[in-house]
Amino acid sequence: MESKLYLYPVWLRIWHIINAVLFLVLIATGLSLQYASVDYSFIDFEIAVSTHNIAGVAITIAYFMFVFGNLFTKNGKFYKIKRKGFFSDLFTQIKYYSYGIFVHQKTPFPVTAKRKFNPLQKVSYVGAMYFLFPIMILSGLALIFPEFIVPNVFGFSGIHLTGLVHIISGFGLSIFLCIHLYFCTIGKTPTSNFKSMIDGYH
């Protein structure tokens, strides 16, 4: 018989909901800023700038909650990538998602108290949270305080390069979000993972 596992502590669920809402605000305002034209902007330019900046600072503060939560609670251990068997485990999971799942094979890495994420999930969460997210935050903060940006990098404008890095990391995380939402529907039922993020139990 399967028993319920408590895998999503309260602090994590609070961080996650704040992060998700702010991220959606950042996507909407960011896209509006990126594609705004003089004649038409999806959201009024000034409102989009100030909302994007406020949401950006707020998501940065929330990010510290995620980092410290993982540093000082057991949740952090789920993000540790082991070198041994890394590629073969990843390949097994990719094979399962691209074939096994469609012929009702058993999941190769079932969720247990010691293993919350499958190898692919772990790599994508680590990549998103510890690689793309800090890049997006640092480049965003630099754009709020452009006086700290080096004016000229090998003949290119430092501000333009920082903007480019910010947009690439922002788009990267938006793609992560689309994939994340799709994979969240591949639980025991399409909604079971979403319920876990509400009540904490897998």
Ligand code: HEM
């Ligand atoms: C509409 C927005 C979102 C929804 C509905 C959503 C849904 C979920 C669900 C159902 C889970 C639990 C399933 C699992 O363990 O994988 C989860 C976990 C997670 N989500 Fe999201 N998510 C959203 C946005 C985001 C965003 C924007 C990020 C980061 C950029 C993010 C990062 C994470 C991480 C890191 C976890 C694992 C947390 C942990 O257990 O330690 N999510 N999300």
